[in-house]
Amino acid sequence: MKSDVVIIGGGISGLSLAFYCAGAGLKTTLLEKNDSVGGSFNSHQFSENGLKFWLEMGAHTCYNSYQNLLDIVEACNISDTIIPREKVPFSLLIDNKVTSLMSALNIFEVLKSIPAIFSLKKDGLSVREYYSKIVGQENYNKVLSHFFSAVPSQPTDDFPADMMFKSRPKRKEVLKNYTFTNGLQSVARAIAKRRGINVFTSQDVTGVEMLDGRYVITTAGGGSYSAATLALATPSAVSSHLLQSIDPAIAGHLGKLKAASVDSVGVIIRKGDLSVKPVAALISPNDIFYSAVSRDVVPDEHFRGFAFHFKPGLSEEKKMKRITEALGVSTAKIAHTCQVTNVVPSLRVGHKEWLESMDRMLSGKNILLTGNYFGGMAIEDCVSRSRSESERMKNM
Numbered sequence: 455m456k457s458d459v460v461i462i463g464g465g466i467s468g469l470s471l472a473f474y475c476a477g478a479g480l481k482t483t484l485l486e487k488n489d490s491v492g493g494s495f496n497s498h499q500f501s502e503n504g505l506k507f508w509l510e511m512g513a514h515t516c517y518n519s520y521q522n523l524l525d526i527v528e529a530c531n532i533s534d535t536i537i538p539r540e541k542v543p544f545s546l547l548i549d550n551k552v553t554s555l556m557s558a559l560n561i562f563e564v565l566k567s568i569p570a571i572f573s574l575k576k577d578g579l580s581v582r583e584y585y586s587k588i589v590g591q592e593n594y595n596k597v598l599s600h601f602f603s604a605v606p607s608q609p610t611d612d613f614p615a616d617m618m619f620k621s622r623p624k625r626k627e628v629l630k631n632y633t634f635t636n637g638l639q640s641v642a643r644a645i646a647k648r649r650g651i652n653v654f655t656s657q658d659v660t661g662v663e664m665l666d667g668r669y670v671i672t673t674a675g676g677g678s679y680s681a682a683t684l685a686l687a688t689p690s691a692v693s694s695h696l697l698q699s700i701d702p703a704i705a706g707h708l709g710k711l712k713a714a715s716v717d718s719v720g721v722i723i724r725k726g727d728l729s730v731k732p733v734a735a736l737i738s739p740n741d742i743f744y745s746a747v748s749r750d751v752v753p754d755e756h757f758r759g760f761a762f763h764f765k766p767g768l769s770e771e772k773k774m775k776r777i778t779e780a781l782g783v784s785t786a787k788i789a790h791t792c793q794v795t796n797v798v799p800s801l802r803v804g805h806k807e808w809l810e811s812m813d814r815m816l817s818g819k820n821i822l823l824t825g826n827y828f829g830g831m832a833i834e835d836c837v838s839r840s841r842s843e844s845e846r847m848k849n850m
Contacts, residue, residue, distance in 0.1 A: 457483040457652070459822070459847070460671055460681040462659050462696070465493020466513075466523075467824040467836040468687030469645040473526055474844035475685075476650030483679055484646070485657040485671065490639075491646045494826075497637025498792045500722050500757075508637040509720045509749050509759035511794045513833055515539065516638070517631050519622035520834040522841055523641075530644040535635040536628070539751040540732070544601070547738040547746075550779055552731060558597045563590030576616035580803050584615035596739070604737045604745035606798045606831055607763040608714040614803050617830045633752060662696045669700070683847060685822035687840075689713055689797040693823060704815050704823075710808065711827055712800040716744075717764045719773050722790040723783060728758050730781055736760075742768060742776055757789070799827035822847060 459475050461468045464486030475482040484491075494512030501507070516523060527533055545552045567590040576584050581602055586594035602610040602618065610618065624630075634640045646653045658674040662684065669684040684700070686693040694708035730736075732750040742765055749759035760781065764773055778785055809828060816823065822843040829835045 455679050457481045457681045459683040459685055460679050461685040461687055463687030464491035465687060466495050466833060467840055469642055470526060470837040471685055471687060471824050471840035471844060472651045473645050473648060474841055476648055478848060482650055483652045485659055486655045487658040489656050491653060492639040492642035494796060495638040495642045496794060497639035498720055500790050505756050507722060507754055507757040509722060509761060510637055511718050511720050511761050512796055513638055514747055515631050516833060518625045518628040521625060522837040523834055524625060524628060527641060532644050536632050537635055538629050539631050539633055540753060542732045542734050542750050544735050545733045547736045547780060555597060559593050563593050579615045581613045581615050581618050582611040600737050600739040607716040607744040608800060613801050614805055617801055620830060662700055664700060683820040687824045690827050707812055707815060713797050714800050715766045716796045716798060717766055718761055718794050720761045720792040721777055721788050722757050722759045723787055724789055725756055725758055727787040728781060728783060820850060
């Protein structure tokens with residue numbers, strides 16, 4: 455199949471790039487290795503006796519500062535499916551007991567350290583270097599480091615402080631934080647239905663080569679796709695591997711990045727079988743899981759759900775044992791489980807310099823790269839990168 459552009463990867467990065475390419479009038483093909491699009495927009499669906507319930511297994515929140523994403527949502531005519539998230543707390547789990555984040559902080563240390571926020575700059579500092587000066591070393595080690603690590607489900611001490619949380623202009627007429635009636639994956643599905651985007655799922659790409667001035671992409675199932683422009687919206691290691699024979703320099707530069715694997719286990723429990731108070735997430739310091747993100751932000755009459763994000767390499771038995779201990783339930787009370795493994799980038803101080811070099815290497819080439827390892831890991835960072843890459847393509 456011939457296209458103007460072939461995009462490998464059907465997460466929000468690949469889908470938003472497809473949206474922009476199709477909007478520019480390009481014949482756009484998107485290849486996704488899984489049987490459905492979405493990537494970290496993974497709203498697992500469960501039904502029992504006619505009752506339906508979804509649980510986020512990856513990303514879980516959008517904000518009114520996500521202006522590029524909101525533009526896409528509006529273009530897809532799904533703004534009316536935006537719903538608020540309930541104001542329930544992020545809580546600590548200490549000795550299997552739920553407690554507040556504030557109760558674990560040393561307020562005197564906070565008061566002593568907080569003036570530094572007015573003079574300290576994030577540029578060039580790691581998360582540990584910056585925030586330990588803002589809240590104090592003890593508070594950072596005891597509480598804040600675990601909260602930050604829960605965001606990308608990996609230790610974040612050495613992450614660039616200026617890429618952890620960003621200030622962006624906000625759409626005041628939109629809810630401050632929100633989700634969608636059927637979960638975030640409904641956004642992915644809406645984009646995939648856009649005119650001009652040809653989506654093929656269950657397409658595990660095995661190779662890319664250049665023939666007669668066009669990129670030829672082959673899949674494990676024997677499929678073959680060609681395009682004038684190649685776009686990669688996959689983890690950096692996958693993109694590096696696929697580009698080895700096409701552009702060894704770019705492949706090598708991508709290979710410098712590190713990433714972490716996250717094993718996520720979702721559990722759905724009948725509401726009456728769980729006594730834990732409603733929470734946005736449980737964060738358990740020095741545990742085998744980074745966080746347990748709850749569906750309590752969108753209350754359901756019949757079910758509750760938690761997505762436990764575990765450190766890699768643990769047995770299924772050990773993970774399930776820890777889940778039942780943390781929630782105070784027996785395995786017999788768990789109505790449904792699901793599992794997914796995600797790859798997330800491990801960003802480091804100096805990433806901006808890496809990115810500047812990458813963009814210089816891409817200049818003038820009909821190779822597009824997007825993903826969560828460029829301007830940041832937030833949803834809006836992914837969409838913004840896709841938009842800038844589509845604009846670069848227009849100018850080539």
